[in-house]
Amino acid sequence: MNPRQSGSIAHWAACVAIFFLPLAIIGTPAVLAQPGRAGEIVRAPKPKPIDWKKTTDEAVKLLSQYIQINTTNPPGNEIRAAQLLKEKFLSDGIPATIWQSAPGRGIVAARLRGVGRKRKTLILLSHMDVVPANPRQWSVAPFSGKVKDGSVWGRGALDDKGPGVIEMMAMLAIKRAGILLDRDVLFIATGDEETGGRQGAQWFADNEKDIYSDAGYLLNEGGAIMVRPNGRQLYTVSVTEKAPLWLRLVATGPTGHAADPPEETSVTHLVRALGRLIDYRPKIHVLQPVADYFNVLAHIDHGPRQWLNLAVALRDPAFAREFLSMPYQNAMVRDTIAPTVLMAGPTINELPETAYADVDCRLLPGENPKRFMETIRKVIADKSIKIQVLLTSPATSSPQKSSLMRAIERLAREDKARSVPTMISGFTDSRFFRQHGVISYGFIPIELSAADERGIHGVNEHIGVSQLGDAIRRMVTLLEIFGGRG
Ligand SMILES: [Zn+2]
Known part of the structure; x- marks a missing residue:
């Protein structure tokens, strides 16, 4: 984010605070009983600048720890990974909860409250389980989470622990900076995605509707920023x-x-x-x-x-x-x-x-x-x-046009890139939420080359430290755009 953008966000945050404070007072009689001058308006403090280097270093450490928890599915055993993510959210004061859909299986959700009253919640979805990795074929131990040559190595670095860390760190960065979003952001990390999602997203979508009943939108794996051989970027957003x-x-x-x-x-x-x-x-x-x-x-x-x-x-x-x-x-x-x-x-x-x-x-x-x-x-x-x-599982689609798509298009424009809706040949957990009417897109703002894509379900899966940091920065910008930045 450049300084000019920071300034506009600070202005926006102050405006939102001014707009919503009277509503909060009207809706909460207890507040009226508090001492203070009638009609007094308290401005929200300006957001603090985000230290991207520190945020990236923290993300690298977290991803390395996360990869070291072996969640190969079957059997999955995601509960320890769920605990790691939950503790991280709680240590930053973001409420988080774990579900055990079956012994050893884990699902975690955490909600960053926004100040919006009408806008629908955005879900940031990821999965904690990974496909098996044969250590003999890898040049690094697949569950070492080793950081070398400017990358974090290990099964799940791209699919899908890396994206989960990007989503989480973006939420933490926003909370720490004091950026006020006009809608809630709900982080959900499921298990069991790689073998069909019955004990993961399907279980959660069917049994815990109350948790996401206010959600209108969702971002998940399935699309990214493709780097074409000529170096041009293409934001691919899977809509079906x-x-x-x-x-x-x-x-x-x-x-x-x-x-x-x-x-x-x-x-x-x-x-x-x-x-x-x-x-x-x-x-x-x-x-x-x-x-x-x-x-x-x-x-x-x-x-x-x-x-x-x-x-x-x-x-x-x-x-x-x-x-x-x-x-x-x-x-x-x-x-x-x-x-x-x-x-x-x-x-x-x-x-x-x-x-x-x-x-x-x-x-x-x-x-x-x-x-x-x-x-x-x-x-x-x-x-x-x-x-x-x-x-x-029925084929599910989301409309190509929506306010979330417009936000992604704007993010792409700010990067001087193009975006395009597309279809993916695989399937993701998005389908369970689409069935409940949530507009769900496969898009994580991470740059992926053809070589990176070969690591997904392949050998020597890794994510570059700068890839991770840039993706968090773009995710923060996307949340700001979708969360109300003019
Ligand atoms: Zn995946």
Whole structure:
């Protein structure tokens, strides 16, 4: 933040205090009984400048500690991480609470009060659990939280402990500086995100509605500041995401000695079914945020002109072949089907009674899971195969236009960057809050290069100290904009 901005915030904070004090007095008879001159207006003190170096150093220390708490999911065991975050909030006088959705599982929430009376609360969401990390593949111990070469290293540095620390430190910086926001900010860190969220965000969204019933907006993982190869920044804001539909295909057949096999067994049924399934190509459908995203990329990167109008361009078979050959691009324009788990017998010379395959399907928003499953049944064309649903969740979207989007656009403009709404091919905890009517965007103002993105669920995940500090600074600015700065 530059000094000019600080000045305007101080002015704004004083104005808010003047505006709301009479309301507070009217609404609180006890205040009238206090001694003091009638009509006296007490100005809020000017916000103190934020020491960014100190804030960043503190964030580095906190993130390092947070990474050292191993929250690999399964089993998660997020409760110690929840305690760490809760204690940190409490030590700064921000009320915080922990929930245990199941033994060892943790959820933490903390609320920074604003002075607004009408404006809806903004949720800052993150998750505390992480995916497994194989230390043999890493150059640093994945749960060391080591600080070296200007970065904090470890599983969760980017997904999603780093963003959680950015959200928390922004709240602490605002509170310590005495910046008055015109709305409450509610921090929520859940567990169990990486395996579907049943013991985490889903549990919280369903069971603790009172905690967030005043929330209208939410920021979560799913979007960031992409640094393009030409150095230009693009603020990507995910407004929708694909819906998971995890299926188990179960085939059964006769048992017996493998020396005299019948023509069809559980395994042959399953393999033939999978063969038909992987040859199937779901139809192409370019949704509006996806079209917008590629259009903006074409402008920023001076990329292929076909990206300017992707839906039309994909009618050309040669272009479509090339475009769809990139897995990420393919996933943006169609439902995907990925067999990931295969199970059959334990011994080589015995025919197993059952064989099954788990298939991770991701549906575009708007696709009906029931209709999709009917298509799968037709493609498999084998009535003996049973299809079980392991996980399903409706696709959820938030409007592309809102006051939160305008605040993000303004933040981007102040950084001389562009912002674009988009869709992500994965899914996040945002869907549980979208289902309850909260406008939820995937956006954390952290700069991410393609190399950074490879660390997410990959090896040697790390976040640069300056990346962390800049993100906190931008998050503070975003909260100021969305929290009432003119
Ligand atoms: Zn994540």
